[in-house]
Amino acid sequence: MWIKKAEITSFGKLKQQKFLFEANNQLVFGLNEAGKSTLYQFIQAMLFGFPTKKKKGADYSPTDGSGFGGKLTIVHSTLGEIQIERFKNKNKGKAQLRFADGTVGDEGRLVQLLYPLNINLFQDVFTFQQEQLQQLEQLQENKLHDALISLGLSGSNQLFTQKNQLQQQAETLYRPRGRKLPLNLALEKLEQLTEKIQQKEQQEKNFQELVVAADEAKKQVTHLSTTDQELRKKQVTLEQQRLNFDNYQELRQLQQTDLSLTSTPAEQTALQEYYQTYQQLMKEQEQLHQALQKFSGNQASARYYFYLENETKIKELSAQQLPVNRLIDEQSHNQQQLRETTDPFWQTDLPEPFENDTAVLNFLKPVKAVNQELQEYQIRLNLLTEQQQTAEEQLNAYEKKHPEVFKPKKKQPWGFLLAGVSVLAAVFLPSPVRFVFIAMALVAIIFAIKPKVASGNKETWQDRLNQLDLINEQLMTVKKQVAILAEQQSNLVANAQQELKRRNLSTELEEVRLLASNQKALQFLSQRQKQTNLKKRNHEINQQLLQLTAQFQFLTEWLPLQDKPIVAQFQQLNDFAQEMEQIRFAETYQENAVLQQRIHQNQKEQQLLLNQHQQLLKSSELSYPAEINDYLAQQQKIMQQQQRLQDLSQTVAPLFPETVDLIQINQQMIAVQRQLEETQLKLQQAQEKEQRLRIEIQQMQKDGTLDQLYQQQSQQQAVISDLLKEYAIAKIEGQLLQDIATELSQQQLPELVTKAAEYFQILTGKKARLDFYEGTLTVNQRSVYQLSTGTKDQLIMAFRFAYLAVESADPVGPIIIDDGWLHYDHQRKRQLAELLAKFSQKYQVICLSSDQEMVSYYQELHQTVWELKGA
DSSP states (O other), X not given: OEEEEXXXXXXXXXXXXXXXXXXXXXXXXXXXXXXXXXXXXHHHHHHHOOXXXXXXXXXXXXXXXXXXXXXXXXXXXXXXXXXXXXXXXXXXXXXXXXXXXXXXXXXXXXXXXXXXXXXXXXXXXXXXXXXXXXXXXXXXXXXXXXXXXXXXXXXXXXHHHHHHXXXXXXXXXXXXXXXXXXXXXXXXXXXXXXXXXXXXXXXXHHHHHHHHHHHHHHHHHHHHHHHHHHHHXXXXXXXXXHHTHHHHHHXXXXXXXXXXXXXXXXXXXXXHHHHHHHHHHHHHHHHHHHHHTSOTXXXXXXXXXXXXXXXXXXXXXHTTHHXXXXXXXXXXXXXXXXXXXXXXXXXXXXXXXXXXXXXXXXXXXXXXXXXXXXXXXXXHXXXXXXXXXXXXXXXXXXXXXOGGGTSOOXXXXXXXXXXXXXXXXXXXXXXXXHHHHHHHHHHHHHHHHSOOOOSSOHHHHHHHHHHHHHHHHHHHHHHHHHHHHHHHXXXXXXXXXXXXXXXXXXXXXXXHHHHHHHHHHHHHHHHHHHHHHHHHHHHHHHHHHHHHHHHXXXXXXXXXXXXXXXXXXHHHXXXXXXXXXXXXXXXXXXXHHHHHHHHHHHHHHHHHHHHHTHHHHXXXXXXXXXXXXXXXXXXXHHHHHHHHHHHHHHHTGGXXXXXXXXXXXXXXXXXXXXXXXXXXXXXXXXXXXXHHHHHHHHHHTTTOOHHHXXXXXXXXXXXXXXXXXXXXXXXXXXXXXXXXXXXXXXXXXXXXXXXXHHHHHHHXXXXXXXXXXXXXXXXXXXXXXXXXXXXXXXXXXXXXXXXXXXXXXXXXXXXXXXXXXXXXXXXXXXXXXXXXXXXXXXXXEEEEEOOHHHHHHHHXXXXXXXXXXXX
């Protein structure tokens, strides 16, 4: 395939231009920036597509919006002329083909036609650029030699480069003596895991026994913890029973008392009203009887006139006697309760208890947590101390048993002396015997220089020393943690005691005692609040009684009320009113007949009233109306006792599910305290045992359990397998490339070297000879690395043309050369022009140059030259 015509619509600086090419050799001359590289990029874009913007390089997109692309006409060996049209904004930048017979094709058809030519092969083999020469010139001697062979075998140095990359890739994974390479590290880690697994497998039996023992210890700790909690709850309950025993006795007394009411509140109200009416009738009857005994026309006195003037006020005051009696009874009952609930313990500073038991437990939780953690670390410290002592004893015993590990014995010179004697004897003895003594001398020398194997192993000593260091390191860490926890404990205890002191509670941080103290404080505040309410109520009653007492002030001139209680004052008032009423009756009813009639009428009213309320009296189990007042007082007392029973049933009864006395409570508290101390001792021992077992298990599990180690081993084997695959692929590919190179060398290397030598002679004017002997290239018997830069360029050019000549049966593309002779003098340039003229008999050669001297050589050799003037 060769290029016949290029029609550029717009590509870089070239716009609306057409270029015609010859099928053989031609020189495209142009000054710098004329567009030679642009023309090369256009040819490459038409054949293989536009470059993506992600790739580095010049941007040939037009800035004026014209069509980016053009047409390229090629001549195929079998299909003739084919026009390739490609525009960036048309058909997504894909090519359209037009054949000589009028048929068309697409991008896929173009790829088939160009095969095996692709963009990489085009750039590496069919394009000659100065950058390729510079890369090869910088290689070391051995690599330069291999690169030249690669150029000859494949047309480019890609075979050599790929093989070196694969070799480097393999060496970055593994080297026999490498240490930090991935595969070396993975193999070393696998070996360490295998050793750990072997050790773990030996320890597995002991490990399982430890796990079983630790589980049993945990069950024991759980059981003892449950027992401890139950005993603590029982201790709290007993303490609450002791504090509430007086209330319990009152509760039992009330429970044994018959507190049933014989009348309803409505019946009591009816009895009260009936009793008041009955009292009025009785007073009236008494007044009538007393009036009969008076003389008619009894003289009026000043006291009587005073009574008449204040009769209404006196009656109103007298009507308040019953409410006053009730207030006095209530006050008396309150006083009794105040005497019963007085507790002198907190009389100065009042306590500030926690809300409930849960709040107390939450308050103690940080202290208990740090105490438990400190206890665990203390157990761990004791265990590590024991392990340290054991490790030191074992290390000292080992050092004592194997001193030769540290102080190797000096070798005795007896072997050398025996060898010397044997040699001297051999000198003076005949031949057969001489050889025997010489053999003895050799054996003696071997015995003398042979190192004595020590019975002790320094690695074993080092392992034990490392184990001791590890224990010491863990011991220091645990000691630091114990110190930190001890300080935290001290601070927490101090803060907690300060808070309890502020609350005026017991500063003991023992759970049961603090719960009892808090419960006692809560009860005290409850009692104190009750006392406050009772005192407040008594104060209100006193104020009411004082107000009533003040109402008696107008009677002090007529009645002896001075310094008498209000009950006595009411009695004086009633006596005075009764006396005055007798005077009233005496003045009102002068005749006995009238009085008798009035008395009889009063008795009828009493009998009628009694008949009306007979059923009420019977239902209340009363025989006479005079019993009503005491009966109502009794019913009121029963109601108060019922309320008290209800309160005690809610607060005290739950504390006493069974009947018990104070002696039994104290005895049970002593027994529970003893059981609690024994349980706490057993619990502490069990916890310590469990901690010891857990620590031993943790130490055995520090490098992972056996299952984890098996899993790590499997994972590590998978890692090694992946690395081995990657390493093997790199090695196999590298070896495959080497085998390919070897096969190619065996098949075409002789022809290749012959062609390269022929072209090298043309390039050097037959002044240099290329030889290939025993796999080594030389130029005039000199190493290729010692050649000058220009000669190296000629040698590289010779090998590349040699490869193309060997593969010239069906050329797949043109050869494009872009200023590849920067190091050439005028003679070498002419020789290059001669080589290109000869080589173009089989290949199309397009030489892009800005060298005017090269133009003259082309013209001298009658080769095509045309000028590229640019835009």
